[in-house]
Amino acid sequence: MSDEALVEALRARDPRAFELLVRRQTSPLLATATRILRNQEDASDAVQDAFIAAFKAVDRFDGNSQVSTWLHRILINVCLMRLRSRRRKPEESIDALLPSFLPDGHHVESFVDWPENVHAVIEQREMRDAVRHAIDRLPESYRTALLLRDIEELDLREVAHALDISPNAAKLRVHRARQALRTILSTQLQGLWR
Numbered sequence: 001m002s003d004e005a006l007v008e009a010l011r012a013r014d015p016r017a018f019e020l021l022v023r024r025q026t027s028p029l030l031a032t033a034t035r036i037l038r039n040q041e042d043a044s045d046a047v048q049d050a051f052i053a054a055f056k057a058v059d060r061f062d063g064n065s066q067v068s069t070w071l072h073r074i075l076i077n078v079c080l081m082r083l084r085s086r087r088r089k090p091e092e093s094i095d096a097l098l099p100s101f102l103p104d105g106h107h108v109e110s111f112v113d114w115p116e117n118v119h120a121v122i123e124q125r126e127m128r129d130a131v132r133h134a135i136d137r138l139p140e141s142y143r144t145a146l147l148l149r150d151i152e153e154l155d156l157r158e159v160a161h162a163l164d165i166s167p168n169a170a171k172l173r174v175h176r177a178r179q180a181l182r183t184i185l186s187t188q189l190q191g192l193w194r
Helices: 003-011 015-037 040-060 067-086 118-122 125-137 140-151 156-163 167-193
Strands: none
Touching: 003 015, 003 040, 003 067, 015 040, 015 067, 015 140, 040 067, 067 140, 067 156, 125 140, 125 167, 140 156, 140 167, 156 167
C-alpha cells in the first residue's frame, strides 16, 4: 500500500491500516528509541506512545514527507520528553572527555590518524560495541544531539528544534560530542591500527 493510500485509510480509521503501519514501522522505531533512551522497556513504551500520538494526529499529517519520517519525528519528540522527565541530577560535564592541549596548541594525547577504511573497521562487531559503549559514556544532552545528527541524520536545524536549543548551540553540542567520542575511542582504536 502506498503512503497516500495508507494515510487515507488511517484517516478513515481503518483498523487494517493501523495494523499495517505498526507492522511496517515498529522495528525501525524501536531501534531509534533504544539508541536514544538506552533501555529496551522505555523504548517499547516510547514506540507505543508514538503510535498513539500518530493515530490521534493523523488528520493533521500534511503529506509533505513520508509516513515513516513523520512517525519518526513523533517518536523522537516522545523520546526527548521522556529524557527530560527523567532528569534528576545536574548534567554531567563533558570536559574530561574532550582532548587536552599543551600551551603551544598541540594535543596532550597522541592520536593515530584514522585510516581511509575506518568504515570497514567500524563495521566489525567489536568496533560497533566499542563505539556504542563510548557513546553511552557521553553526557545525556551530548549523546542525544550526536544520535539525532549522526545516527538519525537530522540536520542541525532539526536537532536544535528537537532539543529546544539554538542552531549554534546544537552545532557546538554535536561538535563537542564528536570530539569527546574521538578521545574516548582513541586508545581503543590505536591497538587496532598498529
